[in-house]
Amino acid sequence: MTSIENPILPGFNPDPSIVRAGDDYYIATSTFEWFPGVQIHHSRDLVNWRVISRPLDRASQLDMRGDPDSGGVWAPCLSHADGQFWLIYTDVKRRDGAWKDSHNYLVTAPAIEGPWSDPIYLNSSGFDPSLFHDEDGRKWLLNMIWDHNRTGGDRFGGIVMQEYAPAERRLVGPVTNIYCGTELRLTEGPHLYRRDGWYYLLTAEGGTGYDHAVTMARSRNLTGPYETDPAGHVLTAKDAPDALLQRAGHADIVETQTGEFYMVHLCSRPLDETRRKPAGPGAGIHADDVRRSPLGRETAIQKLVWEEGAFPRLAHGGNVPAARVDAPDLPEHRFDAEPTLTRFAPGPLPDGFQWLRTPEPARLFSLTDRPGALRLFGRESPGSQFEHALVARRQTDLAFRAETEVDVQPGDYQHFAGLIAWYGRFKFHYLAVTADRAGDRVLTVYSCPADWPDARVEYPVQPIPLPADGPVRLGCDVDGSELRFRFAAGGDWRDLGIVLDQSAISDEAGNGPGNNFTGAFVGMCAHDTSGRGRPADFLHFLYEAR
Structure with a gap:
């Protein structure tokens, strides 16, 4: 060595x-x-x-x-x-x-x-x-x-x-x-x-x-x-x-x-495509040479x-x-590689995963209510600073894929759950299973890319009808500043046909360098803004560097 x-x-x-x-x-x-x-x-x-x-x-x-x-x-x-x-x-x-x-x-x-x-x-x-x-x-x-x-x-x-x-x-x-x-x-x-x-x-x-x-x-x-x-x-x-x-x-x-x-010491690795100005129209996402570091x-x-x-x-x-x-003059000491696929079982939350803010995790999730699944209880909205049912792991690679499978029966549009690329309350991309006004299950995307002064949420796809029941597989593929969502409901994977700005999920996006201090996560979440705490079950989680 x-x-x-x-x-x-x-x-x-x-x-x-x-x-x-x-x-x-x-x-x-x-x-x-x-x-x-x-x-x-x-x-x-x-x-x-x-x-x-x-x-x-x-x-x-x-x-x-x-x-x-x-x-x-x-x-x-x-x-x-x-x-x-x-x-x-x-x-x-x-x-x-x-x-x-x-x-x-x-x-x-x-x-x-x-x-x-x-x-x-x-x-x-x-x-x-x-x-x-x-x-x-x-x-x-x-x-x-x-x-x-x-x-x-x-x-x-x-x-x-x-x-x-x-x-x-x-x-x-x-x-x-x-x-x-x-x-x-x-x-x-x-x-x-x-x-x-x-x-x-x-x-x-x-x-x-x-x-x-x-x-x-x-x-x-x-x-x-x-x-x-x-x-x-x-x-x-x-x-x-x-x-x-x-x-x-x-x-x-x-x-x-x-x-x-x-x-x-701390450091960051800005994306190559945000380090320099694009050569012309369509050559890159940012035309102002704003460096962005999703890994934090x-x-x-x-x-x-x-x-x-x-x-x-x-x-x-x-x-x-x-x-x-x-390297120093010390004997080499390796550790086992982290598994790419996480299966859930009763006991502590698997290594690598964390949640937000609260010391009362039993109000957010359970590994025993449905053995073999992570049950998240829908709590407050993605903008909450108090009880937010989000369990996630760090993004540690500039290119990766993540997948999960969610079993959820949203009774109405106030209940939604799914896969999220997360930085903070005003920086996220969220692929969610929810319901439309008629109560039918649909798939939608909530995106808050932190580029707007009012941090409003946009809806980049029309709701996609889903089967009335059964688990839904959700996936995302990230390559530098680009994120693509996909899903499968009883069949092959389907790409949503949109590209979201993953560079917005970074310290520098929004209020400028130094005003935010964490980094991108990817994980599972459930929300129920009705206050009823309705659950969503996640059957596994996969993270793999590409």
Whole structure:
């Protein structure tokens, strides 16, 4: 094994925090409004990774009902000290406008699989918290501070620090602002390291769009003053628009057991057809060169050279992220490949699937009411921030096919269920079985491509009559920016004859880069806007890269 291919965590996996415990490596990534909260990945060679835990899995730890799209769990920090794992996370209740309501908590566990404790409330002064364990045993919480009095688009007030007292289970002592960043502004994502008599402060800057960057500063004293690396940003793609990995930033560093250093960071891969202007009419979907990344912000890794007394540097030179980097001197450790076809059975929801916001999944779905099927109970509309019966998995490939089979008897047009390509409440394409005004079963498409200021839903096909009963197979085929729906009702597959804009299911679509923070999902959903909670049964789910 000689190299690592980026990204190491494809699809929506942003804001990585990495820690080594013995010979094991773990990366925690943000999950935003998806439940359970925080996704923890495991590796033993920094090349092969698998999801091993989602620790915030009960109401006492996390309740995101009412959280906005791209709210919820931001930028977790995972560390290991004193024989246990420490996980810091934010639950963002408001993210738009002059104010943010961002509450920071701490949970701990003796092992990465848990059991994870109930949370300890820390503060609400800002987001991107991290916990630094100093050599003397004291612990310090860092976070960016939100300054609502600032204007001009930068309300990031710097990186603040306060001591955490484990015995008292609270923050103590003064709050100190230790670093205000560079002229790139929007300073966030702090991580602190102690090495060679220096405290090294790693931050993210420039916002999470295409000006994103990683900046490092250092000080002989814990509370500063911190001197910024005179060479500039350690990592950024802001001046390299042709690099494969864009929006590179929000990083963390780990040292291997053999003394090598690696940096994990978020990135995105814009679709080729949205990177450049089309040559002429009909040559592409977008004529304004708006880059779009349906897979969202992913996690990549870079090898570092960190000489004694010096700032770290990318091993391949410069500060632009590489698509392929040298692997560490560690034994290869592979995991079994994920199955393409999911069959449902009583027990926990299969790995890879999540739902939205609520810690009460029994109100959304059941794996026991009809053994061999996932039963979804139709709840509120696709625009709901509270109870939305949607179970989905990340889109991890630029080209893929997905299929399911739904058995549903909608009594009227307020009840509908099916296959959905989903980003958020105003960005989705939905192939649904429902009923017409006469109560007869029909197939329809609801599309909200996020291009319109009022985010209205369009109906790109006339309702298609379906048999009165029996399961209906639903499928979608995605190739870059194009999505095609198909269905089968007792016969061969039929294409709907329309092409939908899958690039609209991305961070950048709608309000511009950086205003949305998740990524595309594909999955199953049921809605019943009458409030009766009528069910739909899904018999299997298939996801296959193409």
